[in-house]
Amino acid sequence: MSEPRRSPERERLLAAVERVRGVAVAHAEASERLRTLAPAVVDALRSSGLFAAAAPRAVGGAESDPLTQLEVFEAMARADTSAGWSLMISALLAALAGGSLPDEGARQVFAGPFPTFAGLQVPSGLARRVSGGYVLEGRWAFGSGVRHARWVFTCAIVPPEGGAPPAGPPEMLSLAVPIEQVAIEDTWDVAGLRGTGSDHYRIEGAFVPEALTCAFPGAPRRRGGALYAIPLLALLAAGHVGFALGVGRRALDEIAAVAPRRIKAWPQLALGSHAAFHMDLGRAEAKLAAARAYAFDALGRMWDRARSGEGLAIEDWAEIRLVQTYVTEVAAEIAGFAYRAGGGSALYAASPLQRCFRDMHAATQHIAATDDAYEFAGRARLGIAELHPLLAPREAAGGERERRGG
Template sequence: MVYHALNALKQAQDQILLLAEQAEQDRMFPRDIVGIMEKTNAWRSIYPIEVGGECESPDELVEMWQQCAYIDGSFGWLAIAHVLAAAHCSVYLPNEGFEEVFSNKGQTLIAGQYQPNGRGYVEEAGYRLTGRWSFGSGIHLAEWVVAGFIQVDNASVIKTDTGEPEVMIAVIPIEEVEIFGDWQTTGLKGTGSINYSVNDIFVPHDRCFKFDSGEAKRGSSLYRMGILPLSALSHGCWALGMTNRVLTELKQLGKKIVRANEKLPLASKDGFKEDWARIKARALASEALLVSAARLAKDHLQTHSTLTEVLVEKVRLAATFANEMCAEAGEIAYKNLGASAISERNNIERVLRDIQTGRQHMMISPQSYIDVTTLNFARTDQGETRNG
């Protein structure tokens, strides 16, 4: 059960934090983290069952992802990157590709980017692929790499029925990938989200799948919600974990910090207490929305092959709301802590930097609100009810 892996993860927290300190300096986690994850089974426990996972409950999935982020922002980001890539590959790869990629029967680590920055030139049994991608979080730990690309056949881009280029995902052995150590950011320093490229390599059809296919080959309903909804959910869980970490740090610092020209610690002030409780309420609301959206998606997919537009919106809204609440928690922390919030001697300094970096991700950006509003207004114009 995921419960056992979650307990093992919590017991390994001190080890993970030591590696996180090194990751801040090296701009990537040491390989020792792989062994710790194998021992705790934390990441693999929330892989699909077909590749060794144990998770059937949305509640467990949300709890594990948010707990990883709570321990450390960069570590939580790697949990997103590796679990998502493994989940998508295990659900959507053709059978032969699935058997090849997951042949080690252990904790297969996959990383990479789905943005279609590559060009795959059609050949008889696959594609001749060239491209360069950014934000390859955790790629230095991976055995396989995912990469988005557009298909080109006889100099023409292959398009969908709507006229858009059809995006494909290639799964490539790490040995065929060149990586570039150029991850320089103010936050999430330890993710190693570096660039990578391939040049004129062959990728067989069996190691490719459509980005928008919705044609799940395997996997429980929890993992068949689609690439974008599951990705959004994971990033919302990360934001939730970071919000809960802010609460912990504020509670500890509030008892000992006395602001300039004041006599009593922050924790004695009603304004501080009010702000702390406000963050707590927002964390609870974020968790409730995330779990509810994930449950609705899972239940729907037990009898349907894809999510409805309305259910996708619920997941995106829940994830974006969690990110917004996380960002606001960070602002409240800055307001209350003053210079203590930017002092490296305090753990919250890194937490707040990580929040400001993570909130920029497209999966949980305000653009989600704009997209949902646009779709809802279009449905209303067509005479649909407010519940869609």
């Protein structure tokens, strides 16, 4: 029997977002100034249980489905972009670590209060095999939330022993490293998503036991339901889509509030009385609603296939990539419209309109929302696309491919 399509935790998680909302809004400017999430917001997220939203129940998580995750990340990003992004990153890394680490490592990482995570899943370091584990060194960018993380879950290449060149793609690992073994660099001085603390980090010769590692990108599912059997990019898709939808909605909330009191200089009339603005606002509402419906449709069908044990075909992968890029583009367009319509007052740091504009355009630079998603979809439509390793099915715990992921 397949898993339920929607998580029974949905209402509890959305209620938790509402409890955190006021704290996140009140400290949004502080997060910007600090260039990392304000401590009060981190504390509120920890006490809410939201960091556990996507992790398996076996490690203390809510094991929520992708559609519930989309709504949770959307709601948090609508309240505050930095809080929404930071929550998404930590919660999804907890899902990856919780679903894939060996039992001994999972017990260590998830002991005590539910942990916070940071880390880039791009192999920017080297993990040299030694007795009992690996010696890890490297430097990684975009460690969102690293200043409040307890663990860094990162990725490295395992160089072949003896220095011989690999016969095929290099072996790669994800590794869980306690924050005490991580050096954080103060690099996050950026235009957008300033409050996320996405600094570079270094790891210099840390020993990582075998139990705190798993294969990358196709680690076996060791615990949890069907969610943890789907490949990496599919598992992460709801997070990026939910964030973009939340920022787009916040931008429309803000411009609708500003319009009645913003007096345009030349006609000396309120923006909210202009027919042209009404038309643009209506179009923006339709575009965001259409993008949201597309997201629920695409991710819902992906989830239905995963629950039933079906594999994801090339056409499914094209849609998973398309929906992330398309929704991000729509949200960026809407944030741009709202910012321009806000006039000169939207320039000021206190204006949420400029924050939505900057943060949403920062999100367009993420690897999950690149333009080559359209190219891949075009090749898939013509029957000439090939799967990238990041789209490959996961290994089964015994080393064989799981049928449901292929």
